Each structure stands twice: as C-alpha cells, then as structure tokens.
Amino acid sequence: MPNTARWAATLTLTATAVCGPLMGSATAAPSLAPSGLYAPSALVLTTGHGQSAADATPERAVTLNCAPTASGTHPAAVDACAELRGIKGDLEGLTARNDVFCTRQYDPVVVTVAGVWQGKRVAYEHTFANECVKSSYGMTVFAF
Amino acid sequence: MPNTARWAATLTLTATAVCGPLMGSATAAPSLAPSGLYAPSALVLTTGHGQSAADATPERAVTLNCAPTASGTHPAAVDACAELRGIKGDLEGLTARNDVFCTRQYDPVVVTVAGVWQGKRVAYEHTFANECVKSSYGMTVFAF
Numbered sequence: 001m002p003n004t005a006r007w008a009a010t011l012t013l014t015a016t017a018v019c020g021p022l023m024g025s026a027t028a029a030p031s032l033a034p035s036g037l038y039a040p041s042a043l044v045l046t047t048g049h050g051q052s053a054a055d056a057t058p059e060r061a062v063t064l065n066c067a068p069t070a071s072g073t074h075p076a077a078v079d080a081c082a083e084l085r086g087i088k089g090d091l092e093g094l095t096a097r098n099d100v101f102c103t104r105q106y107d108p109v110v111v112t113v114a115g116v117w118q119g120k121r122v123a124y125e126h127t128f129a130n131e132c133v134k135s136s137y138g139m140t141v142f143a144f
Numbered sequence: 145m146p147n148t149a150r151w152a153a154t155l156t157l158t159a160t161a162v163c164g165p166l167m168g169s170a171t172a173a174p175s176l177a178p179s180g181l182y183a184p185s186a187l188v189l190t191t192g193h194g195q196s197a198a199d200a201t202p203e204r205a206v207t208l209n210c211a212p213t214a215s216g217t218h219p220a221a222v223d224a225c226a227e228l229r230g231i232k233g234d235l236e237g238l239t240a241r242n243d244v245f246c247t248r249q250y251d252p253v254v255v256t257v258a259g260v261w262q263g264k265r266v267a268y269e270h271t272f273a274n275e276c277v278k279s280s281y282g283m284t285v286f287a288f
Binding site: 040041042043044046053057058059060061062063064065071072073114115116119120121 | 184185186187188190197201202203204205206207208209215216217258259260263264265
C-alpha cells in the first residue's frame, strides 16, 4: 500500500474508533412516522429520594434519544433504547428481575420519565421502596 | 521528530478535530451543587400544533443538557444553554423580540419543556398564536 493511502486508512479508522462510542447507534430501526420522518423519541429521566416527584429533589437527571439513533447522557443509551423498544415505551411494563434480593427498608426513591416516545407523550412517575428495589426493575433504563 | 511520535501527534489531532464538534462545549461554567457535583440540567423540549399539550401531537422533540457541558439533539445546544442561564432557567422570562412581525392568524403552537434545570424540576407549557409568534420569543431555545 502506498504511504499516503496507509495514512488515510489509519485516520479513518481512528475517527471511527474514537467517535463511535460518542455517537451511539441503534440496534434496531426505529419506526417511521406517517410523514416518512422518524417520530421523535426524546426523554429526560430523573431520580431522587422522596415519596413523590413533588417533594423529591432530582439528584440525577439524564437525557435519552432513541430515534434515529441512540444518544444522550444516559450511560447506556443503546441498551436503554433497546429495552424501551421491547416494552413499546410503556414504562409500566418494566418488571422486577428475579435475581435481585432487596431488604424491606423504606427509603423511597422516585423515578420520573418525561418527554416523547415514538411521537407520543410520556409522563411516568413511580416510587420504589428503596434504591435496591428500583434497580431491580428492568436492566438498563433506570441504571443512571 | 521520530516517525512514531509524528504518528501519535497526528492521531490525537485527528480525534480532537473530528470529535470536538460532536461533544459540544459550554461557554460559561454551570453552577455547582452543594455536594460539589454539578446540579443536573437535563431537559426535553417539544413543539406541536394545538391549543394544549394534551391535544397536540409532539411534532418535534429534542433533548438539551447544560451541565457540565452543553449537549443534546437541540440544534444550537451551546447557545440555548447560554440563553437559559441568562433567564435563570425560568422560561416565563423569555420575551418577544421587537424585530419580528407576525400575522394575527390563529394556528396555535404549543411548546413544552420538561426535566431539570440546575437541580430544580421544570414543567413549562406555553401556547403561542402561531409559529411566527413562537419563534419571536427568545433567540435559540425554541429554535428546534
């Protein structure tokens, strides 16, 4: 390979390797809106200690976009989008895993999810008895 | 410069040049939470035609993070964050610009902003008489 071609190939590979994780990528194609454009899927998720969102200061808040590609400050955007697609964006459909054992300590944690999923508004709020119970629901959506 | 050092320098420059625009950057430092961590600022903004969010399908939805750096699918994240800092995150404080002239046509557009601004919950909904009036408010926050 000539030297210039080898350099060009190296630079392309570098850009792909370094930027790939920053850009994220969807593992399945999101659905198209009737207009032919992607229906928006943009969410903001919060978590905080308290009995309801009204009295819980949001300690963490992340964004999650799932169309046309997965991105956002959610630490596992690609997996979280896949999980949301699996439950068709209905967060009430997230179930507790069987492999997690939690104490009965009552130290409530409230999770909110607001925004849009495939063109429909989302307004979810759920209070879990403690952090462990919260983490037992689903795999990655609430892992932020 | 030895050949290997030149290669390393080239790869670093390439990564910075290509990835910089993807990562975004804040023009002013966001405030620190009492804990010493950045208080989260993560929002999802929607717009759609209708009299209220309840009856307006969200046609566009974008995310916007402003701490510790500006990012999100908002097309002007850095400027939008700067504008929000200017009004201390209080969207009711956005005023109409004097240089925009709109018709009185009534074709209402509703904008919602939900999430967290510097650790405090945000739930904003405002209906504008038409798209032009909406765009006359502020500079970049609603430009998505």
